[in-house]
Amino acid sequence: MEHRAYVSLDSGKIYWMSELNPIEEEEIPDDLETADRYLEIPHKHDMDLGQRLVFRFVEARLPHQCNRVSDIFRHRGAYGRFKELLATEGCLDEWYAFEAEATEQALTAWCRANDIQLVEGEAQQST
Structure with missing residues (x-):
């Protein structure tokens, strides 16, 4: 990578x-x-935060667009076109919140599995 x-x-x-x-x-x-x-x-794809996350979001929030999103991800530049679709559907901010929550949950689970103690609020302070 x-x-x-x-x-x-x-x-x-x-x-x-x-x-x-x-x-x-x-x-x-x-x-x-x-x-x-x-x-x-681990990379986001190793924690199911890539396409699988996209399809979980689409199935929950935009089930009528499943075929279109599937087609989008068969070609290069998929994430850009996916985000354009989300903007058109009015749910781009909802996607970002969904992605951020899933990322936090996956990283928290990874830290626990590796005996890494998290300190609340530290991630927000360093950015």
């Missing part, structure tokens, strides 16, 4: 790396990818 993120089990610090947009300011530990003191944060 073009983007990877790791969490330090010692400090809780998150290291983000991107092949498309390298961050020069942050120093990445040399042993990040080999030491057992860091966990790679």
